[in-house]
Amino acid sequence: MQEESFVSKLRELVGSEPADESAIHPKEWDSVDVLDLIASIDESFDVTVPVNELNECSTVGELRALIRSVGGAA
Amino acid sequence: MQRDPRPARTASVRAITYYLPEQQLDNQRLASELGDWTAEKILEKTGIACRSIAAPDECSSDLGVAAAEALFESGVCAREEIDFLLFCTQSPDYFLPATACIVQDRLGLRTDCGALDFNQGCSGFVYGLALAKSLVEGLGLRNVLLITAETYSKFIHPRDRSVRTIFGDAAAATLIQASSAAEEMIGPFVFGTDGRGAANLIVPAGGMRKPMSEETSVVSIDEGGNERSENHLFMNGPEIFSFTLKAVPAAVNGLLARAEIAPGDVDYFILHQANRFMLEKLRAKMKIDPERFCVELESCGNTVSSTIPIALARSLADGRLKSGDLVMGVGFGVGYSWAAGMIRVPQEGI
Numbered sequence: 001m002q003e004e005s006f007v008s009k010l011r012e013l014v015g016s017e018p019a020d021e022s023a024i025h026p027k028e029w030d031s032v033d034v035l036d037l038i039a040s041i042d043e044s045f046d047v048t049v050p051v052n053e054l055n056e057c058s059t060v061g062e063l064r065a066l067i068r069s070v071g072g073a074a
Numbered sequence: 075m076q077r078d079p080r081p082a083r084t085a086s087v088r089a090i091t092y093y094l095p096e097q098q099l100d101n102q103r104l105a106s107e108l109g110d111w112t113a114e115k116i117l118e119k120t121g122i123a124c125r126s127i128a129a130p131d132e133c134s135s136d137l138g139v140a141a142a143e144a145l146f147e148s149g150v151c152a153r154e155e156i157d158f159l160l161f162c163t164q165s166p167d168y169f170l171p172a173t174a175c176i177v178q179d180r181l182g183l184r185t186d187c188g189a190l191d192f193n194q195g196c197s198g199f200v201y202g203l204a205l206a207k208s209l210v211e212g213l214g215l216r217n218v219l220l221i222t223a224e225t226y227s228k229f230i231h232p233r234d235r236s237v238r239t240i241f242g243d244a245a246a247a248t249l250i251q252a253s254s255a256a257e258e259m260i261g262p263f264v265f266g267t268d269g270r271g272a273a274n275l276i277v278p279a280g281g282m283r284k285p286m287s288e289e290t291s292v293v294s295i296d297e298g299g300n301e302r303s304e305n306h307l308f309m310n311g312p313e314i315f316s317f318t319l320k321a322v323p324a325a326v327n328g329l330l331a332r333a334e335i336a337p338g339d340v341d342y343f344i345l346h347q348a349n350r351f352m353l354e355k356l357r358a359k360m361k362i363d364p365e366r367f368c369v370e371l372e373s374c375g376n377t378v379s380s381t382i383p384i385a386l387a388r389s390l391a392d393g394r395l396k397s398g399d400l401v402m403g404v405g406f407g408v409g410y411s412w413a414a415g416m417i418r419v420p421q422e423g424i
Contacts, residue, residue, distance in 0.1 A: 032351060
């Protein structure tokens with residue numbers, strides 16, 4: 001349940017139920033979507049991720065790994 | 075031995091006035107100039123319907139003088155009574171002299187009045203209150219005039235929607251006066267600085283590090299389609315937002331601890347009015363009721379160091395705030411720099 005906000009935002013961005021292999025394209029997202037995702041990561045895992053590294057993530061799995069690398073239980 | 079009556083030495087906010095330049099930049103005009111966003115979308119994303127923009131020949135000193143003249147016209151204090159002028163700006167009239175000196179002359183303040191500029195942005199008002207309190211309670215001055223004034227619009231490329239939709243020009247004048255109040259009326263404060271964020275909200279060229287040149291004037295288009303040169307304001311919104319999510323709740327909690335009060339003891343939270351999205355996320359994270367949380371930027375945008383005094387003045391004018399209320403002000407942004415402080419509305423009002 002802790003991930004609810006994060007998963008719900010990902011579902012909106014990916015357009016389907018997000019799996020680790022689901023592709024993401026942060027550089028093409030609307031700026032407010034990026035802010036929303038940052039806020040959802042903060043809410044779900046109580047960490048903030050480096051934005052330049054977030055921009056380089058191409059799958060949900062990579063994003064989860066990034067969240068774990070800054071101490072979040074993703 | 076006779077005991078002295080309690081000296082009037084408790085700093086208190088006594089008056090706030092502000093000035094918004096005449097020229098209005100509304101979302102319809104932005105939508106027609108920027109193309110891809112509708113007026114409704116701009117309002118939805120930023121919470122801002124309209125911004126005031128300084129005229130080409132209108133500088134921070136002009137805005138600041140207009141705000142201060144409104145304060146003197148209110149009769150709360152005569153200009154001859156001002157002992158010190160604090161002028162907060164990042165868009166000064168000149169590299170030198172200090173804008174405060176120009177403003178001292180234009181306002182007709184005494185020549186034995188102290189005057190200095192300080193360069194802070196969104197944290198500037200809270201910093202200014204702390205400095206003013208120190209001047210009153212530490213040095214025994216009677217009247218300190220704090221002016222916050224910015225013309226960020228002059229730094230903004232017209233085709234950079236990331237900043238053009240957000241920032242408006244304004245100035246606010248705040249009178250901090252010695253009173254005989256028995257309780258603390260301004261403060262305590264907490265401060266924060268993290269210069270690692272300097273590059274995330276910056277005008278890269280035009281100072282001594284990188285003087286304006288042909289090279290710095292070259293306009294490029296970023297991934298989001300925004301245009302700017304190095305002479306223009308750059309804001310990395312997501313980085314600023316990440317910083318804010320960490321720094322602001324920590325500052326709020328730090329100040330509550332320092333003031334030895336509970337969140338419920340604060341009547342009203344006035345955070346720097348960055349944009350509605352950021353304010354709403356911060357409010358949700360800190361679990362503050364909407365009724366006790368100020369959102370006041372629809373008609374003037376993010377006016378940098380003037381957002382908190384403008385929000386204070388408007389909240390007092392429409393009854394959201396009343397005598398005796400305890401307000402927490404929190405400024406955060408460019409630097410990175412942040413500060414939070416308590417303000418008690420005096421019984422005689424502001």
